[in-house]
Each structure stands twice: as structure tokens, then as C-alpha cells.
Amino acid sequence: MAAPTELAVEPGGRHRAGQASPPGCRPSLSPQRLALAAIELADAEGLAAVSMRRLAASLGVGTMTLYYHVRDKDELLDLMWNEFLGGHLLEEIPADWRAALTEIAQRTRQSYQRHPWALNVAVRPALGLNKLRHLEQYLAVASRITDDPDEQVRIIHSVSDLVVGCTLRELSGQAYRAPIKRTGHHGDGPAPPLEPQPGFDELVTAEELPRLQALRTAGCQLLAPRFEHALGWLLDGIEAAHPGVGQACPRAVGAPAPDPGLVGTAATTRMLPKKRA
Amino acid sequence: MAAPTELAVEPGGRHRAGQASPPGCRPSLSPQRLALAAIELADAEGLAAVSMRRLAASLGVGTMTLYYHVRDKDELLDLMWNEFLGGHLLEEIPADWRAALTEIAQRTRQSYQRHPWALNVAVRPALGLNKLRHLEQYLAVASRITDDPDEQVRIIHSVSDLVVGCTLRELSGQAYRAPIKRTGHHGDGPAPPLEPQPGFDELVTAEELPRLQALRTAGCQLLAPRFEHALGWLLDGIEAAHPGVGQACPRAVGAPAPDPGLVGTAATTRMLPKKRA
DNA sequence: TCCAGTCCTCGTACGGTGTACGACGGCTGG
DNA sequence: CCAGCCGTCGTACACCGTACGAGGACTGGA
Numbered sequence A, B: 001m002a003a004p005t006e007l008a009v010e011p012g013g014r015h016r017a018g019q020a021s022p023p024g025c026r027p028s029l030s031p032q033r034l035a036l037a038a039i040e041l042a043d044a045e046g047l048a049a050v051s052m053r054r055l056a057a058s059l060g061v062g063t064m065t066l067y068y069h070v071r072d073k074d075e076l077l078d079l080m081w082n083e084f085l086g087g088h089l090l091e092e093i094p095a096d097w098r099a100a101l102t103e104i105a106q107r108t109r110q111s112y113q114r115h116p117w118a119l120n121v122a123v124r125p126a127l128g129l130n131k132l133r134h135l136e137q138y139l140a141v142a143s144r145i146t147d148d149p150d151e152q153v154r155i156i157h158s159v160s161d162l163v164v165g166c167t168l169r170e171l172s173g174q175a176y177r178a179p180i181k182r183t184g185h186h187g188d189g190p191a192p193p194l195e196p197q198p199g200f201d202e203l204v205t206a207e208e209l210p211r212l213q214a215l216r217t218a219g220c221q222l223l224a225p226r227f228e229h230a231l232g233w234l235l236d237g238i239e240a241a242h243p244g245v246g247q248a249c250p251r252a253v254g255a256p257a258p259d260p261g262l263v264g265t266a267a268t269t270r271m272l273p274k275k276r277a
Numbered sequence C: 001t002c003c004a005g006t007c008c009t010c011g012t013a014c015g016g017t018g019t020a021c022g023a024c025g026g027c028t029g030g
Numbered sequence D: 001c002c003a004g005c006c007g008t009c010g011t012a013c014a015c016c017g018t019a020c021g022a023g024g025a026c027t028g029g030a
Helices: A033-043 A052-059 A063-069 A073-086 A097-114 A117-121 A129-147 A149-177 A200-204 A210-217 A227-241 A258-269 B031-045 B052-059 B064-071 B073-086 B097-114 B117-123 B129-145 B149-176 B200-204 B212-215 B225-240 B260-268
Strands: none
Touching: A033 A052, A033 A063, A033 A073, A052 A073, A052 A097, A052 A129, A052 A200, A052 B097, A063 A129, A073 B212, A097 A129, A097 A149, A097 A227, A117 A149, A129 A149, A149 A227, A149 B149, A149 B212, A210 B129, A210 B149, A227 B149, A227 B225, B031 B052, B031 B064, B031 B073, B052 B064, B052 B073, B073 B117, B073 B129, B073 B225, B097 B117, B097 B129, B097 B149, B097 B225, B117 B149, B129 B149
16 A cells, blocks of 8 residues: 555566557566555565565565566665656646646655655665656646746755755654654654653753743744744745845746656666766 | 863762772773773774673773673763763853854764764663753753843754754765775765766666656756754844844854863763663 | 673574576477 | 567575674772
8 A cells, every 4th residue: 555656557568668558468476566566565664674585475475586587686776766756747837837746745745644655765866757647747847937947946956945954853853752663654653742852851941942942941842843934035035136026927938747648657877887896 | 182171081880980989090991981991983984893802802891891881872972962962062162152053063963973883872762961961051052142042042953953954864865885894984974976876777767757857857966965954044044033132233242162181080070860660 | 800781893593585507398390 | 389579577696774782991989
């Protein structure tokens, strides 16, 4: 469950899966199936549980079988990352640029929260097809704000950086408050309100940290989510830097809106090569 | 070299290192020394090279000796993280709040760039003393913008989130362009200008990604740094949300400015407990 | 002087990991 | 019938984190 993209997987192993599926069409192994199974594992038991042995076992095959479909564990992670990115592509992009950027950001955020392991994989640079699709969607919005390509890129990066940074912080925070036994449920409940750290008091009472102390006595919670505030400020800044953008809403631009079939079909496409072994 | 904080380490092992050093004062093992050695290792050969065996070897002791000073490898990572954070505390906080936030952000950024492994450790929630000091410095600035503690926290988070997100993206980008042999040098040279991905063209020429294609033909580089733009926008938004802050610069507030001695002395202090074994 | 106790070190061993190598069966085309 | 590929997988190796317990150095009290 909770696989980011649900789609029929065409068989065909290592070399060029482009052809039509052979008649005996059972859903044998494939990079995508590997990725989906690995994601399921990571969602359920954390990224550390994704070992080649466990993944193979969960697929009912021998360990080394995986290495026929995947060069590395790194490549497996790349595939997971690509699949993850495909999971939060928008079907339709809102006409208003603020709404659009907000929607993309929040979808991404939710996706990270559903698949916390993705943050540990995010360091990986692999530029997969879905990453490009994601960028394309961002670009569709940014191009309504400015015509300068460099500026478009700056806008996109600033928003997506904020998303990643904020989500990373939030997830480490809630990783704290559930220090052990990270079973499947991550965001259940609205999170306990107070600063949960035991022994927090001893450290903060140090006369060295007056403002933190004041914050604590004020009952302020350090881990409050409030991502929207930050994004709002950033968008305000962007808007101020690009006058004459706010009102002239140029109707719903024909969003690329990748038809669901396409998203899946080409997803088996090899990631871009990373090592030239 | 390049250890974030350089300071005399007092000996004394597991239980309460508070007392004065015994006469025979050779700099034996200590959590701090472990952390510093581990950081040196991680700087030189990446986080993956930091194994208990290698760390022990680099210190000239047996592997299991480490476990007398550290409960876990996790605790070692916590110590590294704490030491890392201590490495970019400001000695003096600029009077102007924009300059102050910018300086904190950039110092943090540079620190991440010097120690890229820290981003992989950043998922860890451990609230060490240096983390609190870092927060305190942020708070010293945020309290000049608003009196609302919750708003202060929101401001701090938004800035630091942007820093983390941006740095994470940049480092993965340059991790790409130096795919193998990640030796010590990370940011040498201004980075090659063009989109370096081999095979990038094949993917982008897909008619599915028109805007990316346009971007590429426009010669725009996707991995341009330009962190300052994003931060500028964010600060603009914050400033706009808090009118009457920009000009009334209330002189150089007496920054906590932890005297260098203090920063070091207490740094051996145990991290806050994470697992309640 | 002896002994008990604490601090610190470390060798060994166990179960886990990623993966190189080569063997093996089944299918297909000549 | 047979060569050759596709896909599978067992074994082995080096490395990892760490539980366990032995042992040495040094202390303070008897």
C-alpha cells in the first residue's frame, strides 16, 4: 500500500525494456518493481530495513537475483528516489502562481511526510525522469512570474529548498519524540504540544541561554510546524521583486498534466548514468 | 586540521568529567576527542569511512575501547553533530537584524560546505548544548524583530530551513559532478559552468518537457548557487510582515557572545539523553 | 602487605551488510 | 542436437556494529 505511483509494470530485464511485453506476461522482476517493493519496505520499517537480502526475500527471490536488474544498491536508491518524485506530480496546475507554488510545495511536503526515508535519500543527485517532470511543473509556474530563465531557476530553488529544509527539521523533531519503535505510523495525531525533551530543563537553565529560557517559560513550542508562514514570506518577497505579477492572471495555462498512463509507462526508463564503472 | 572547535580537552571518562584533571594529565580519550577525530575522518573520507574500527585505529586504541566513552555509534554521531554546530557560532552578532540573520545563515552554510557529512547527520534530533547556543544566537536577532515568541521561532525556522534546504541541494549537485573519489577537497574551484549530466540531453529532448528544453537551450545552469537571492526574498517577506523594524536600529545589542573559553569548557557536557535504554 | 574495588582497555565472537564470482537450468535459433 | 543467452541463485569475502567478559593498572582501607 501507499506506493507512490500505482501502475502496471511491464516485464523485461536489464537491456532495453522498450519492446512490447512478450505473450507470457507475468509481472516478473523489473527495476520498477524493485523500487516499489523497496519503498514499501522503507515505508513500513525505515530505510535501514531496506537491505538487498530483505528486499529479495520480500519479493520471494534470491538475493543475488536483484543484481541482475540493478547494478548497485545505489541504483536501487536512485530508482526509489525517482519513484518517490513521481508520486507527487500535480495532475493540474492552478492558474494563480501563488496557489500553484503553494500546492506544489505542499504536495511535496506531504509526500516527504508519507515517505520520511526520502529525506535520507535526497542527498542523492540522480536526475531521473520524474525529477525532470517535477522541475517542469515548477517551471510552468515560474515562467508566469518572469521570463528570465535564471530568475525562474532561482525562484524554483528557493521554494523547493524551503520545503526540503522545513520538512527535514520537522521530521527530525518528530523522530525525536518517538525515539524508538518507528513503526509505520508517522504523523498520527497532532503531536504532543510541549517541548518533549527530557533533561531539556537542566541545560536551558544555564544562565548562558537567557532567551531560550524565556521562550521556555513563555510556553512556546520549539517544534511548531507553521510551514505556511515561511512559504508565505518567501512568496511575498518574490512577489515584491516582480511587480505587476499578482493580478494579471493569464487564465489556466495548459498545464503539461502528464496523463497518468504516460507517467507510468516511461518510468521504467533507466536513470541517467551516475558511475561510469 | 579543520576541527570546528580547537580546545584543550580535559581527561576523565564516562562518569561526570566535571572535576579537575588529575595530575597525570595526558589527553587520553574523551567523548570530545572521539568526536573531533571522527570529524577529521569524515571530512577526509566521507561519513561512510567513520566506522568504529577505523576511528579506533586512527586513535591508536582497540575498537571496543570506544564503547567505554560512548554508548552507541549514534551517540558518536550526536557528539559530532554537537561539535559541528559549535563550529559556526558567531563571536559577535551584527546590530542590523538583516545583516545578523544573513551572517548566521552564511556561517552555517559555509560550515555545511566544509563538513558535508553534517547534512547526513542533520536528520538526528539530538538537542546538544551547541544547538541551544545556536538557537540562542538566532533568538537574539529575532527578538529585535518581534516580541511574540512564537513569531520569533517561526522566523528562525524559516531562515534555517532555507539554509539547510539550499545547502543540501547544492551539495548533492556537486556530489554529482564529482561522482567518485570524494577526497578531502569539496569546493575547490568555482564549479564547471554547464549542466554536467551526461545523457541529460536524451532525456530532456523528450517533447514532454518543453520548458526544461528551453531552459537548456538558453544555456541556463540548473545548479547555480545564488543562495543570497532566496534569503533576500525571505527577509523581504519577513520585513514586510513586521513594519517599523527596518530603521530603528537599537545599537549593538549586548550579544551573548560566548567567550571562547566557555564554548569549549562545557562542550564535553553530555548530550541530552535520546534513548531511555 | 594484602585485598577489594573501580577505571579503563581490548580480544573474540555473532549476526548483519553489500557484492564478486561462478554454477546451473530453461529457452531460443540455427 | 546443440550453442548461447537470459534469468536465477549459492557461496564466499570483507566489513560493519556491538555483546560479553577477561584482564591490567591503580586506588583506598584493613
